Amino acid sequence: MIQAKIAEILESDQFLQEYHVKGWVRSFRSNRFIALNDGSTLKNLQCVIDFENTDEELLKRINVGAAISVKGTLKESMGSQQRVEIEVTELEILGDANPEEVKFTILSPKKHSMEKLREQAHLRVRTNTFGAVMRVRSKLSFAVHKFFQEKNFHYVNTPIITGSDAEGAGEMFRVTSLDLKNPPKNEDGSINYKEDFFGKETNLTVSGQLEAEAFAMGLGQVYTFGPTFRAENSNTSRHLAEFWMIEPEVAFCDLDGNMDLAEEFIKYVLKYVMRHCKEDLEFLAERQASEDKLKPKAERSDMSLLEKLNFVLDNNFKRVSYTEAIEILKNSKPNKKKKFNYIIEEWGADLQSEHERYLVEKHFKSPVILFDYPASIKAFYMRLNEDQKTVRAMDILFPGIGEIVGGSQREERLEVLKEKMEALDISEEELWWYLDTRKFGTCVHSGFGLGFERLVQFTTGMTNIRDVIPFPRTPQNAEF
Amino acid sequence: MIQAKIAEILESDQFLQEYHVKGWVRSFRSNRFIALNDGSTLKNLQCVIDFENTDEELLKRINVGAAISVKGTLKESMGSQQRVEIEVTELEILGDANPEEVKFTILSPKKHSMEKLREQAHLRVRTNTFGAVMRVRSKLSFAVHKFFQEKNFHYVNTPIITGSDAEGAGEMFRVTSLDLKNPPKNEDGSINYKEDFFGKETNLTVSGQLEAEAFAMGLGQVYTFGPTFRAENSNTSRHLAEFWMIEPEVAFCDLDGNMDLAEEFIKYVLKYVMRHCKEDLEFLAERQASEDKLKPKAERSDMSLLEKLNFVLDNNFKRVSYTEAIEILKNSKPNKKKKFNYIIEEWGADLQSEHERYLVEKHFKSPVILFDYPASIKAFYMRLNEDQKTVRAMDILFPGIGEIVGGSQREERLEVLKEKMEALDISEEELWWYLDTRKFGTCVHSGFGLGFERLVQFTTGMTNIRDVIPFPRTPQNAEF
Numbered sequence: 001m002i003q004a005k006i007a008e009i010l011e012s013d014q015f016l017q018e019y020h021v022k023g024w025v026r027s028f029r030s031n032r033f034i035a036l037n038d039g040s041t042l043k044n045l046q047c048v049i050d051f052e053n054t055d056e057e058l059l060k061r062i063n064v065g066a067a068i069s070v071k072g073t074l075k076e077s078m079g080s081q082q083r084v085e086i087e088v089t090e091l092e093i094l095g096d097a098n099p100e101e102v103k104f105t106i107l108s109p110k111k112h113s114m115e116k117l118r119e120q121a122h123l124r125v126r127t128n129t130f131g132a133v134m135r136v137r138s139k140l141s142f143a144v145h146k147f148f149q150e151k152n153f154h155y156v157n158t159p160i161i162t163g164s165d166a167e168g169a170g171e172m173f174r175v176t177s178l179d180l181k182n183p184p185k186n187e188d189g190s191i192n193y194k195e196d197f198f199g200k201e202t203n204l205t206v207s208g209q210l211e212a213e214a215f216a217m218g219l220g221q222v223y224t225f226g227p228t229f230r231a232e233n234s235n236t237s238r239h240l241a242e243f244w245m246i247e248p249e250v251a252f253c254d255l256d257g258n259m260d261l262a263e264e265f266i267k268y269v270l271k272y273v274m275r276h277c278k279e280d281l282e283f284l285a286e287r288q289a290s291e292d293k294l295k296p297k298a299e300r301s302d303m304s305l306l307e308k309l310n311f312v313l314d315n316n317f318k319r320v321s322y323t324e325a326i327e328i329l330k331n332s333k334p335n336k337k338k339k340f341n342y343i344i345e346e347w348g349a350d351l352q353s354e355h356e357r358y359l360v361e362k363h364f365k366s367p368v369i370l371f372d373y374p375a376s377i378k379a380f381y382m383r384l385n386e387d388q389k390t391v392r393a394m395d396i397l398f399p400g401i402g403e404i405v406g407g408s409q410r411e412e413r414l415e416v417l418k419e420k421m422e423a424l425d426i427s428e429e430e431l432w433w434y435l436d437t438r439k440f441g442t443c444v445h446s447g448f449g450l451g452f453e454r455l456v457q458f459t460t461g462m463t464n465i466r467d468v469i470p471f472p473r474t475p476q477n478a479e480f
Numbered sequence: 481m482i483q484a485k486i487a488e489i490l491e492s493d494q495f496l497q498e499y500h501v502k503g504w505v506r507s508f509r510s511n512r513f514i515a516l517n518d519g520s521t522l523k524n525l526q527c528v529i530d531f532e533n534t535d536e537e538l539l540k541r542i543n544v545g546a547a548i549s550v551k552g553t554l555k556e557s558m559g560s561q562q563r564v565e566i567e568v569t570e571l572e573i574l575g576d577a578n579p580e581e582v583k584f585t586i587l588s589p590k591k592h593s594m595e596k597l598r599e600q601a602h603l604r605v606r607t608n609t610f611g612a613v614m615r616v617r618s619k620l621s622f623a624v625h626k627f628f629q630e631k632n633f634h635y636v637n638t639p640i641i642t643g644s645d646a647e648g649a650g651e652m653f654r655v656t657s658l659d660l661k662n663p664p665k666n667e668d669g670s671i672n673y674k675e676d677f678f679g680k681e682t683n684l685t686v687s688g689q690l691e692a693e694a695f696a697m698g699l700g701q702v703y704t705f706g707p708t709f710r711a712e713n714s715n716t717s718r719h720l721a722e723f724w725m726i727e728p729e730v731a732f733c734d735l736d737g738n739m740d741l742a743e744e745f746i747k748y749v750l751k752y753v754m755r756h757c758k759e760d761l762e763f764l765a766e767r768q769a770s771e772d773k774l775k776p777k778a779e780r781s782d783m784s785l786l787e788k789l790n791f792v793l794d795n796n797f798k799r800v801s802y803t804e805a806i807e808i809l810k811n812s813k814p815n816k817k818k819k820f821n822y823i824i825e826e827w828g829a830d831l832q833s834e835h836e837r838y839l840v841e842k843h844f845k846s847p848v849i850l851f852d853y854p855a856s857i858k859a860f861y862m863r864l865n866e867d868q869k870t871v872r873a874m875d876i877l878f879p880g881i882g883e884i885v886g887g888s889q890r891e892e893r894l895e896v897l898k899e900k901m902e903a904l905d906i907s908e909e910e911l912w913w914y915l916d917t918r919k920f921g922t923c924v925h926s927g928f929g930l931g932f933e934r935l936v937q938f939t940t941g942m943t944n945i946r947d948v949i950p951f952p953r954t955p956q957n958a959e960f
Contacts, residue, residue, distance in 0.1 A: 177654065480694075480913055
């Protein structure tokens with residue numbers, strides 16, 4: 001008797017072998033065929049019962065959602081749906097699932113809306129779709145670590161709670177242990193943060209970049225992969241208040257090297273999941289195709305999920321300067337015919353998702369890296385070009401999703417950095433340590449950020465970002 | 481000309497090969513020998529300058545901390561300290577380091593206290609000790625992922641911001657976007673959290689276990705690896721307010737399986753770093769040995785760092801019930817002679833670090849797994865034994881450090897769980913979703929938690945936990 005996971009049994013050729021397997025009932029039909037799932041794979045294991053010789057009371061307890069233990073023999077299956085099946089010799093109910101209660105949950109065997117699944121996020125991992133997404137997410141995570149470790153990058157855990165609010169990437173959440181009802185106050189009526197846990201105001205980080213830069217200036221090449229936060233009231237299918245971000249940072253690397261790294265990285269992780277999550281991705285591709293059929297034609301994807309993944313793998317990312325892109329967009333049909341929601345009129349305009357997608361999907365028909373953006377629309381730490389008006393920034397644009405990576409060569413010149421900080425009213429006092437990295441052996445260095453959930457969305461074809469993270473945090477929602 | 485990292489060059493046999501390498505000057509002596517480091521390895525690369533033919537102004541700028549670019553030829557070294565060296569043909573200063581400013585920093589070439597290093601946490605990664613610790617930390621992280629992925633566990637990112645405060649593992653930090661100076665209030669004067677970002681009170685998580693359990697009940701076997709938080713005012717060398725935790729959770733697994741998993745896991749990750757961080761660990765072992773010499777004899781370690789690591793690898797973890805352990809401790813010499821700070825008098829006592837270390841270091845002389853603890857000193861979710869007074873908990877105890885892992889088989893019986901929650905005044909309403917996992921196909925399941933920084937401390941021999949995380953968060957300290 002071999003105790004095994006369903007993923008192994010489905011691959012097994014050891015016919016007549018006795019197996020012991022545990023899992024949850026996904027369906028039970030004709031009082032005979034149990035579809036059993038244990039999370040190790042998308043596919044269920046068919047377990048066939050000799051119902052004539054099975055106790056009737058036991059049969060009644062084989063309900064959808066129940067946890068059972070099955071012992072039996074591996075047989076070739078007569079059915080067309082599966083290659084092998086287990087002929088059950090012994091069955092035990094480990095945990096019941098009362099159909100009268102199950103019917104109010106998403107475990108009940110009918111189609112549930114994604115919204116309903118979100119309301120029961122603790123159970124949705126037992127559905128095919130969500131199980132597949134979570135397995136892909138896990139494998140993608142590992143591919144991220146594997147890629148950087150193979151290249152001898154050092155993983156760095158930058159702080160989650162930060163005393164700095166200078167990163168300027170958006171609204172922050174306050175972290176405090178003060179009694180909000182009765183906080184200690186200074187004489188002028190302001191909150192006395194000296195009495196807070198950390199002795200000052202603290203927030204949840206929006207990015208680990210600045211700390212990663214400090215580490216790159218000693219360890220050479222590092223990456224972060226951790227949670228980041230935005231207290232923005234954006235109730236969209238693209239925003240989360242809590243999400244995971246990957247931020248590599250490399251000393252002695254310029255913007256070209258940065259683009260090379262980002263392209264190699266994305267291709268590596270996508271290849272990895274295509275090799276290791278074949279079944280899950282095929283399922284998700286079918287799912288997306290059938291969802292698409294229900295949509296008006298204009299909203300359907302041009303490419304299937306697997307086509308989109310191969311589109312990224314098979315193309316060299318086209319490198320185009322912002323200035324070139326603006327020319328292309330200004331002269332494009334949708335701009336002239338005023339089909340864009342935001343008409344591109346002049347150099348300096350911030351690009352919207354519609355423009356990014358036009359460049360990728362219509363004009364270049366390949367993933368695009370835009371670089372050398374106007375300084376005015378980018379962050380203070382990006383390196384100023386000789387033209388004094390553009391910075392060495394780069395964004396990677398993908399089909400369907402628009403921007404997936406944002407990065408830059410960093411401003412390594414102390415005086416230039418100080419000037420920019422002053423112009424933007426960013427306190428030198430607060431970022432003293434960041435400035436130190438420019439004082440002691442400064443060097444050209446670059447890095448980028450990739451929102452992990454965007455990558456999971458792209459890979460799985462899920463349209464709502466809330467469906468690619470276990471327990472999404474959004475305005476008015478921190479359930480579970 | 482090959483552009484290379486120092487780690488590669490030091491391994492190279494390609495004598496006369498031209499190399500291009502960039503890094504930071506660690507020392508410069510006799511106007512001739514540069515010790516160059518780029519973070520890829522502990523060791524420096526010796527770069528030899530022909531100072532007679534080098535511009536004097538350039539020589540003056542080769543200072544400790546400066547970033548330089550070196551081109552030159554690989555030669556066998558005459559010195560006894562290194563096998564190879566670079567005969568410099570071209571040298572460029574990329575970023576200066578003014579000695580007049582460097583001397584106020586920890587970059588200056590003298591011994592600095594660990595406390596001083598912490599105050600300059602943005603620079604300490606450029607020291608040998610801290611560079612070694614961070615490389616080991618990175619490799620340990622990867623080993624964690626590799627172990628679980630090879631066993632087909634799914635990585636789960638449980639939420640950082642949580643609406644629950646029922647986990648009961650300690651004081652929590654509040655997360656809010658309310659204006660603390662003027663928060664919205666209800667008629668009774670209490671804070672109106674409906675107007676907060678999430679529409680209710682939210683905190684930083686103390687553990688992802690409960691959510692991981694829900695996921696294990698669908699995906700079978702999962703693990704978390706993410707930041708957790710404690711707002712406890714513990715200013716010790718063992719506590720951080722923000723630290724990383726690893727929490728595997730396995731369906732259909734009992735306490736014995738849980739112990740097997742934990743032992744296999746720890747041995748795997750230690751073996752991995754011993755293979756991949758040999759130099760760094762040898763350096764840290766020497767460092768610990770010389771630190772030890774400065775201590776009074778009683779405080780010195782019994783074992784060297786590498787002996788301690790091998791002690792864990794070479795021994796089967798001894799499994800001992802709490803009841804047995806209490807008997808051993810009651811009858812032990814230090815207990816009878818009242819050498820323990822806390823004398824063990826009767827069954828039910830909570831064990832202190834001194835007792836745990838006695839069991840490991842003196843009595844069993846092997847790592848120890850204690851199991852079946854009194855229910856009264858353990859958390860509500862642990863499975864009650866038939867004796868009604870102990871629970872299926874287990875702690876793994878290590879030399880020097882005491883408890884390194886805490887885990888349990890979880891209470892899978894809905895009614896028993898409800899009773900325990902009621903007794904401890906834990907709201908069923910709040911944990912409705914957790915109870916659901918016991919309603920729909922409940923099953924025996926187990927898991928454990930391991931504080932990652934404790935593991936890094938054990939592996940590197942660092943005595944203060946603040947020295948094994950990039951930017952430590954502790955009471956009154958959230959700098960950087």
